Amino acid sequence: MNIQIINGPNLNLLGVREKSIYGDTGFDDYLEDLRQRYANITINYYQSNVEGEIINKLHEIGFNYDGVVLNAGAYTHTSVAIGDAIAAIKTPVIEVHISNVYKREEFRHKSLLAANCKGVIAGFGLDSYRLAIENLLNG
């Protein structure tokens, strides 16, 4: 099984950025734990701060992978183009957020991606990614 995690803008600064919201673990450390825990599947990782690069990655893997776990960061709330890319591919995409976006500013309550995703997981810290993988594993 091949799963692709995609992190969008500013998520390269996890562990450094706004720790009270996003925690103090860097994504590389968390990814190592995930890969150990799910040693029987391949977990690929891609991060970009650039909208078009996220779209290119979705196109590249979106016809042959088994699932995508996507935290598009702030693009979640603004990007018609990423929403369209999710609609265009075959691989199911799960939208994840580390924070509970519904407890935060109103502009974070709206997702332009969710309607094209298999589902949305938000508010469980980094565990949101594991919960998404669990779902993909269960079909």
Ligand code: DQA
């Ligand atoms: C986020 C929530 C977004 O609103 C924000 O812009 C992020 C991170 C999250 O994981 O909680 O960059 O996607």
